[in-house]
Amino acid sequence: MQKRLLQKKFKYKNTSVKYFLSGENPKLLIISGIHGDEYKIIELLQFYLKNNFTILPSFLFIPTISPSALTAKTRINKNKNDLNRQFFEGTTDNEAVVIMKFLKDFNLKLCLDFHEDKYINSFYFYDSGSLSEGELKFFKNKLSSTGTRLYSGVDDTKDKYLGYQLKEGYASLKDEVIPERGCFWDWILENKISDRILNFEIPIKEDKKIKVSIIAEILNFAKDYLL
Numbered sequence: 461m462q463k464r465l466l467q468k469k470f471k472y473k474n475t476s477v478k479y480f481l482s483g484e485n486p487k488l489l490i491i492s493g494i495h496g497d498e499y500k501i502i503e504l505l506q507f508y509l510k511n512n513f514t515i516l517p518s519f520l521f522i523p524t525i526s527p528s529a530l531t532a533k534t535r536i537n538k539n540k541n542d543l544n545r546q547f548f549e550g551t552t553d554n555e556a557v558v559i560m561k562f563l564k565d566f567n568l569k570l571c572l573d574f575h576e577d578k579y580i581n582s583f584y585f586y587d588s589g590s591l592s593e594g595e596l597k598f599f600k601n602k603l604s605s606t607g608t609r610l611y612s613g614v615d616d617t618k619d620k621y622l623g624y625q626l627k628e629g630y631a632s633l634k635d636e637v638i639p640e641r642g643c644f645w646d647w648i649l650e651n652k653i654s655d656r657i658l659n660f661e662i663p664i665k666e667d668k669k670i671k672v673s674i675i676a677e678i679l680n681f682a683k684d685y686l687l
């Protein structure tokens with residue numbers, strides 16, 4: 461049967477979430493747009509997935525986790541929240557509620573969470589698991605070949621929940637004690653929605669072609685991982 465990419469909507473109370481579904485029984489979740497000021501990557505990601513879904517494993521793609529923040533192009537949404545601090549039981553933010561309701565019964569193997577960094581002009585990502593030395597070397601080579609630079613240093617010294625040390629674009633948070641902070645990342649792992657999550661920070665000022673190559677390498681990694 462030919463694979464199709466379906467565009468659908470999940471509705472709960474007065475809120476709805478737009479998503480794309482490719483194939484059956486997806487083990488891969490791809491998300492973007494949790495922060496409204498990180499919108500440039502969404503279009504590129506959407507374009508890439510629409511053109512390549514036939515060669516990718518089945519996936520679920522939610523491009524706009526916080527529609528109201530994206531409309532305003534701000535980090536906070538219409539409820540004056542950073543939505544990435546609203547993923548906890550009892551949250552009153554309807555944009556988090558609808559996503560949690562929608563994803564609750566999924567059992568995924570890998571989640572790719574796309575963000576953009578406005579201040580750091582090199583690429584980096586966090587991993588809830590850990591890559592072996594060989595995997596890491598391979599992935600770093602692939603990422604470097606896109607033309608992007610890999611960031612080494614601290615991510616953010618001002619955010620009280622961050623302050624992680626990156627080494628050549630990578631940080632494994634496998635053994636980190638995660639504070640109570642309501643991140644999408646935490647909720648996904650605590651509720652076993654996905655076994656593993658990778659959070660990518662694409663430099664916002666990076667060349668468009670390089671961004672597309674980064675997306676392609678990330679999806680190639682996911683493809684191999686889910687084989």
Ligand SMILES: [Zn+2]
Binds near residue numbers: 494495498575576
């Ligand atoms: Zn972000």
